[in-house]
Amino acid sequence: MATHLSHPQRRPPLLRQAIKIRRRRARDLQDPPPQTTHEVQVQSHHFSSEERDLLYEEALYTVLHRLGQPEPNHVKEDSELIRYLQEAFQVQPKEHQQMLQRVGELEKPIFCLKATVKQAKGILGKDVSGFSDPYCLLGIIEQGAGVPEGSPASRRRQKAVVKHTIPEEQTHRTQVKSQTLNPVWEETFILEFEDITNASFHLDMWDLDTVESVRQKLGELTDLHGLRRIFKEARKDKGQDDFLGNVVLRLQDLHCREDQWYPLEPCTETYPDRGQCHLQFQFIHKRRATAASRSQPSYTVHFHLLQQLVSYEVTQHQAGSASWDASLSPQGATILFLHATQKDLSDFHQSMAQWLAYSRLYQSLEFPSSCLLHPITSIEYQWIQGRLKAEQREELATSFTSLLAYGLSLIRKFRSVFPLSVSDSPSRLQSLLRVLVQMCKTKAFGELCPDSAPLSQQVSEALRMGTIEWFHLMQQHHQPMVQGILEAGKALLSLVRDVMADLYQCRHTWNKIFHNVLKIDLFSVAFQELQWLVAKRVQDHTTAVGSLVSPDMGESLFQLYVSLKELYQLGPVPSDSNGVLALDGFHCWFQPAIPSWLQKTYTVALERVQRAVHMDSLVPLGELTKHSTSAVDLSTCFAQISHTARQLDWPDPEEAFMITVKFVEDTCRLSLVYCSLIKARARELSVGQKDQGQAANMLCVVVNNMEQLRLIIDKLPTQLAWEALEQRVGAVLEQGQLQNTLHAQLQGALAGLGHEIRTGVRTLAEQLEVGIATHIQKLIGVKESVPPEDAILPLMRFLEVELFYMNTNLVQENFSSLLTLLWTHTLTVLAEVASSQRSSPLASSRLKAALQSLEVCFHAEGCGLPPEALHTATFQALQRDLELQAASSRELIQKYFCSRIQQQAETTSEPLGAVTIKASYRTSEQKLHVELLSASSLLPLDSNGASDPFVQLTLEPRHEFPELAPRETQKHKKELHPLFDETFEFLVPAEPCQKDWACLLLTVLDHDRLGADDLEGEAFLPLCRVPGLTGCEEPGEAPQTRLPLTYPAPNGDPILQLLESRKGDREAQAFVKLRRQRAKQASQHAPPQGR
DSSP states (O other): OOOOTTSOOOOOHHHHHHHHHHHHHHHHHHSOOOOTTOOOOOOOOOOOHHHHHHHHHHHHHHHHTOOSBOOTTSOOOHHHHHHHHHHHTTOOHHHHHHHHHHHHHSOOOEEEEEEEEEEEESOOOOSTTSOBOEEEEEEEEETTOSOOTTSGGGGGTTTOHHHHHSOGGGOEEOOOOOSBSSOEEEEEEEEEESOTTTEEEEEEEEEOOOOOOHHHHHHHOOSHHHHHHHHHHHHSOTTOOEEEEEEEEEGGGSBSEEEEEEEOBOSSSSSOOOOEEEEEEEEEEESOOSHHHHHSOHHHHHHHHHHHHHHHHHHHHHHTTOOOOSOOOHHHHHHHHHHHHHTTOOHHHHHHHHHHHHHHHHTTSOOOGGGGHHHHHHHHHHOOGGGSOHHHHHHHHHHHHHHHHHHHHHHHTHHHHSOTTSTTHHHHHHHHHHHHHHHHHSHHHHHHOTTOOOHHHHHHHHHHHHHHHHHHHHHHHTOOSSOSHHHHHHHHHHHHHHHHHHHHHIIIIIHHHHHHHHOOOHHHHHHHHHHHHHHHHHHHHHHHHOSOOOHHHHHHHHHHHHHHHHHHHHSOOGGGSSSOOTTTTGGGGGGGGHHHHHHHHHHHHHHHHHHHHHTOOOOOSSSSOOSOHHHHHHHHHHHHHHHHHHHHOOSSHHHHHHHHHHHHHHHHHHHHHHHHHHHHHHHHHHTTOOOHHHHHHHHHHHHHHHHHHHHHHHTHHHHTTHHHHHHHSTTTSOTTHHIIIIIHHHHHHHHHHHHHHHHHHHHHHHHHHHHHHHHHHHHHTSOTTSOHHHHTHHHHHHHHHHHHHHHHHSOHHHHHHHHHHHHHHHHHHHHHHHHHTTTOHHHHHHHHHHHHHHHHHHHGGGTSOOHHHHSOHHHHHHHHHHHHHTSOHHHHHHHHHHHHHHHHHHOOOOSSOEEEEEEEEETTTTEEEEEEEEEESOOOOSTTSOOOEEEEEEEESTTTSTTOOOEEOOOOSSOSSOEEEEEEEEEOOHHHHTSTTOEEEEEEEEOOSSSOOEEEEEEEEEGGGSTTTSSSSOOOSOOEEEEEOBOOOTTOOHHHHHHHHOTTOHHHHHHHHHHHHHHHHHHHSOOOTTO
16 A cells, blocks of 8 residues: 655544653653752653563564665675664563564564655657657556456557556555756655565556647647657557656665665667666655554654664773763664664754654763754754644643753862863763753754753853852861861961862863853853852951951951952953952951051061071082072062062051051161171181181181172162062152161161171281281391392292182172282282381382382282272272382482473573573584573562573483583672573583473572572473483574573472482482572472562
């Protein structure tokens, strides 16, 4: 019996009503009323024993009545499928045999071939127009069926297979498609058969011919070929259709489902290429004898069978420690394919059954939510609401709401359901969110669940409630075993740290997932809820603590404050926080604990300093590190204080300033305490120490430690962020208050440390100064035969050894300070010794050599003192003195005339008058030619207001020109502007005249008859500048030279004083006597005011 599928059968109303009542009762038994804790009641995926037996019967029946060739990836052997079913349903062997026997005894279903004639292409054109009016006749021929042999129809069996072989009531005919060579039918027929091995499918395609007049046919004629068709049709019977081709297929060769293009076969060799026909085949059952098929809708049975098999497959994967990937085994896929095909389930109903099964199993079994994407996507593509019955719409809507509620419950508990300790947790959560988004975007969800709120709103609410529940759960977890305010503080601290860790995870891991999928800012949702909850509990705790804070409680509160500050800083900036946060001003809750925190910080630091000094053996840490262990510990201790200050970072500017003042004060106090302790430690270790070098070494370490401490203290402004503090308190404090307070404290501490360092370096310097003074004194007693370079060797060896030792044991800053002290002391000693040895050129020459060597030693090629530190005023004065003291008497006389020549060159005014001369030297004659022309503006030295001037000419120094006697001019009476116009010649070689100190001394005197002549002034002409001595050529006309007159220095010349101290040197005494006489004469005739 064939049935056209245009009107599917409906289940009787009474049966549908019975099924609804039974389902409602089962749902009431399985789903208890919702709890107040908003827990989602997950539907069980397990079936009762009766339901399981019905499904097992259905599955066995499907396998036993399998039709068609197996698909390439399906299981061929039925026995293998049956074994799989036995395992999947967990049926015992005995029960299995009984069930298998019972199913085998059930009535067979009616086997049907569901054939769909889709279309054809390239068929023959039988009409005069070149087209055809095709239609198809189709049916199933089983062996033995047909017309009797010899009948008229048997002669045309070969050509007209269906029309004349299959009874007319079993023959199916498609519609006629007019005038086409590519007809499209899309018609489906159900063809029943009994034995697949003896049955074959037949399809004949014909061209419908209608009775028409020749006039009509001639009107359709288009070419000569059409004319031949007219004559051919004239010879055949009226109304006889033309054969276009046929398709003959054995049913046992077909797969369970086929979808192919088949060639249209001819009955003769004429026109072998007759086109193709597109056919679809499916083997289905009608009137299945199983109880499930008789009592339940097909998709429901398939849904339950799919649920049972998937449950088994997931369980098998979990037993093997592998996650199910939504791929069924070949056995399971074969059975479900056979069942859906035999039950003739549409693709949409299969997708719906798959969705119902997977969505229910996901709520009770653990497998990836991504497995739900395919069925929900398939439903979306095939969705037509009208194809579903009311109960099916209700069931699909229930699956949507159930999965949504379950998904929201997982999202609410995502911290525990998707722990980060499991590597794939983020991807699993993201997959779940995408499934929910995909589901809520479908047309099916929108039509079946119109009242559902937007998914992002529901997820946000779930996250908010889940955050609150998680906080209360963590609060219970941290509940202390022993009740007490201190234990409560520790528990609260642990809770806040857990909140911090959770917020970090929300920001860096989870927030990206929720934002990418749903545009939800999880971190903001969690922070807003958690900060209120934390603030309430912290405020209650600080209120319970009160104003009296013990040290232990203060430490607990400090840790809580730091964690709370970090939590507050983690949140959005105030402009983005959408209002006031509960944590705003949280620092005020901890204000009573500040004194306890500051005292604890100082006490801990002091204990660490004392312990560090007590453990210090005052030994340098290494060749490059010249301080000891306590300096390192001190650096760590001060760094901890700075770290505590940064952790505190008090928000109130004025109070933050006072806290910083306290930190600086404590740090400076600790530095001075350390200096006292480390010096006491050095004295303690030096007691009974026989090796003075070891004591000096420890003193070096002490000084280095103090220098290291100074460097640490110097970094306080940076470590305590004074610049940032100054900007914050600018509007609160008076101008300069921060500078006057903090910087004054710092400078006071640095001054104290500097004093301690200088004291230590001074002590080291004193140990070396004695040796330096001793070696300098020994220079005087060295034999005269010893050269100065050899005489100073003991001093240089002493300094080399001691300074190398100090450089090895002192840091560069302290070593430089030591060198400065030693250099100052050395200069003082040298000056004292030089002063006592003024009359000894030999001793002075040794002291001069010592000063030069010491300068090189203390400079050390740039590694010691810089030149500006070496060349002090004392050094320069000593250098000048020793330069003079080491010179011979004649050298001193030469220096004297050099200084007078220099004085003459620098004199530009003429308060004493001037003389005018011409001088030249004739090399060929070795004569110095001098013309004394005149004098002018002389001082009136006589009582009559005038003078009697004359000029005395001498070549100086006398030891350079011993054979040349002085010359004099004529005396002029009562004249202040005398014209001498006299010429003098000195026979003298050029060599002595070319020396720097060689000069012509012009002494202008006032002749006095009764007593000694008075001095008008002196002038010095350097001979090296006289024409004829400056070059090789003979001079021409000598130029006039005007020389201002000068007086000797009134306070005494140091050279003359030095010469005067050499009592045994006659030449020196005679020179000094003459110069003293001239100075005495000059002092008696000072020039009048204004000249």
